[in-house]
Every structure is written in C-alpha cells, then in structure tokens.
Amino acid sequence: MSKTAIIWFRQDLRLTDNPALIHALQNGYDIVPLYILDDDNADDWAMGGASRWWLHHSLQSLNKSLGGNLVIRNGDAAQIIPKLIKDIKVDAIFWNRCYEPWRIKRDKSIKESLEIETQSFNASLLWEPWEPMKPDGTPYKVFTPFYRKGCLGHSQPAETQSAPKDISYAAFDARGDIDDLKLLPDISWDAGFKDYWQPGEDGARACLKSFLGNGLSGYKENRNRPDDEHSTSRLSPHLHFGEISPRQCWHDARAVQAAGDAPENDVDHFCSELGWREFSYTQLYHQPHITWENLQEKFNIFPWNAQRDSKDLKAWQKGQTGIPIVDAAMRQLWQTGWMHNRCRMIVGSLLVKNLMIHWHRGEEWFWDCLIDADLANNAASWQWIAGCGADAAPYFRIFNPVTQGEKFDPDGDYVREFVPELKDMPAKYIHSPWDAPNDVLQKAGVTLGDTYPAPIVDLKKSRQRALDAFTSLKDAA
C-alpha cells in the first residue's frame, strides 16, 4: 500500500539538496508537490513586483523539473492545506523551514492543527538561527565573533545532497495553473529582466558555475567593482528563492580552492558573505521587529526630513538625482531588478544621510524593485547603512558618491551603461559633471538641468547637516 506526502515548496524551489523532498522519497512516499502563493498571511511583506516576476519563471522551471506535477494554489495556506489533505488521501506533509516572522507563525499554527505527520527541514541556511549563540545562551550582535566563533566554531556546513533520481507522484488532477497567480506585471516594466537573469534551478547552477570560474579568484578586491559584471556572484535571487542551497555554494567554492584554482583569502571572503546572510537571518529570528523598528532606540528621535519625502524621494527612486553613480545604480535596479552591493551602500547612504529620508522609504522601494528582495537581508542592511543597526557603520561614515565613483568605477563605464546622457563625458568629470568646464560639457552634449539633472543636494553641506543631526541625538541621550 503506497503512502502519499505533500511536499510544500516555499523558498526551496529546487530538487538538488532539498531535504524535505529527499526525505519523502527515501521513505517511500508518493508525492504531491505543492506551491501556495500566500499573500493573506504576509502582513506588510507580501512579495514585491520584481520578486513576483522571478517567482513566475522559477515556478515554471520547477514545474518542468517535476514533470508538470506541481500543484498551484493561491490564498491562505492554513485553509488550503487542510482542504488538500482531505481531498487527496495524504499521510504526511514535509517542508523546508522559512524564517520570516509571519511564516514562522503561520507554519507553527498549521503544524499544530494537522493530524497527519509533519516534519520540517533546513534547506536555506548554513546554520540555524538558534545555533550560533554566545556561551551565555544569547545571540551575537557583532558580526565577526558571530561568524568566527558562532558559525565556524559550531560545525561545518552540512554536505550537499544530490537530486533524487526517480520521483513517484501521487495521482492528482486539480493542479491549478501558474498563470492564474498573475505574477507578471500588467505594464511591461520587466522587459529587460530576461536579458540579465535565468530564474530556476538550471539558471542557479549556471550562475554558480560562472562565478566559480570567472569571479571567485580575485573576489576580495574585485567584488567592489560595479563596472565588472563578473565581480560578484549574482547568486542572491537564486539563494533567496532556494534554487540553489548555500551549502552547495559553500562547498563548491571550497572545492575550487582545494583544486588550487582560487586563493584561500578570496574563498574565505566569499564564504563570509554567505555568513552575512546568516547574520541577517539570525537578527531577524531573534528580533523580528527589525523590519520596522530601529534596533538602537536612540534613533527613535532622529530628525528625519519628512518634507523631503515627495520630491527628493522620487528623484532618488527614478535615478534623477543628478549624482551619476547614484542615478546609474537606481536605474540598474529599475532595469534589471538588481543592484551591485557597493552601489546599494552608496545609494542608501545618500538617501538616509544626505537627504535625511527615513530608511523605511529605502527599505520599501528595494522590497518592491529587487528580484532578490529578502526580508532579513533588506531590514538588517538598511539598519546598517542608517547607523541604527546592531553592528552598524559609525555615524561619521558618510559615503561621498563622487569619491566612491572615482574609486570603484574609475573609467565611468558603469555610469555610461545606465546613464546614457553622460556617455560622452570624459572619465575625469563623469562622476561630478557639475565640476566640468563648459567646453567639456558642451563637447559631451550635456546641459545640466536640461539633458541631465543638476544635483538635487549639495554633498558637502548635506554631509555636515547629517553629522549635526547625529550630534543632536547624542546630546539628547
């Protein structure tokens, strides 16, 4: 007599190294693979537009790998799952854990309410958020000891498990249709996305392979260069949707090192970036309020400039600030659904410090626009750049976008790619066109305030204003 199990796919849209799936098959279950788009339970954090685009294509890829057997539902998982269990004769349900507060709450409630066997597994993290703890049992608040002692001192990341060879499916016809989830936008702002990305497990594997071959060696230095498309792994959306496991990224990178094809310090640095992802998840798990509340309470009285929200925020969002590297980065985000990490810091610093706009506005915009939008990483990183996080940048660390541009995009190629109005500007002035002599501007066909905006903010004055605002916090405390 065959047994049937639902495999509830969530942020683990893969067959390789998928513990819930492998567990079911090893224990002789026929499976019903299921995906539920559950906006009902998501509180403030229903998936953003760019993420939905990615999800649509990732589900199509997964469904293909599953021989067209993926069951699709839309709505409250707490109602859908009991109904499915009743409709199909199901003996067990298995899933891989998610760590967003709303999902933890929902999954716990579902687990308690079901009368069949349920079991959850770890597919998304190298270490569970409750594993790297200080000797006194509390979570780390500083990255370096968290990673070195808490993570590396805890255990080696588990080995990668192969994809199952044979999958037996339980008979079930009412599968539903991915198209009915209406994940793609009505207005086709996503036109450029497909040129840059291949969602799905095959795309994820290709992405890792390309990075290990082209980007890993030299990563520690080159990772800061937005003008070099191979300088970062670009694995973030694949990791977010679980199309590849962090364990595989870790072990495959170490294997390249063992083969002598990448220096140890580059591989260490890549692994520590995976560690930062773990750190974000640990923070969110132990302090679920970080999505909206300043981790450092003294920031609760910070004088954010609410008046600037409308005009300056729009200019920032649309890449029309008149500051080239910022505009290039914000347009990269809009066009490709992704932004280089170095640039995320630069645009974040400008928004929060120079424009003194609340980090919530940046958090919301990134949530909607990023294909790799991830609750833990997004919240923790915005708190970091705003200076109110657990292990945040010191307040006086305010990025100068001109200096940053000259340092990390020295030829201006990144700016030229995304800000074509400036494509004929010489490298010397491309990061600060307002400093260029008239004849240089004229030759490049640039008229500030006409063909390209004049800067919306004076960098020097606004820097000082931010410093003064932080000083006022200190005085108030």
Next chain:
DNA sequence: TTTTGAGTTGTTCGA
C-alpha cells in the same frame, strides 16, 4: 565582576 580590546564596507584635513 571587572577589565580590556575590538568593532565590514569612509572622509577629510593637514603635514
């Protein structure tokens, strides 16, 4: 309990 050393990612200024 107390003490000590350290803390992702920067900028500016002056020698």
Next chain:
DNA sequence: GTCGAACAACTCAAA
C-alpha cells in the same frame, strides 16, 4: 600625490 590622524563614545565579547 601620499599618508596618518581625527572623527566619539559605546557596546559587545571574552578573558
């Protein structure tokens, strides 16, 4: 052009 110091003081982790 290059280099080191100042930018503050605080919290965290661990001895």
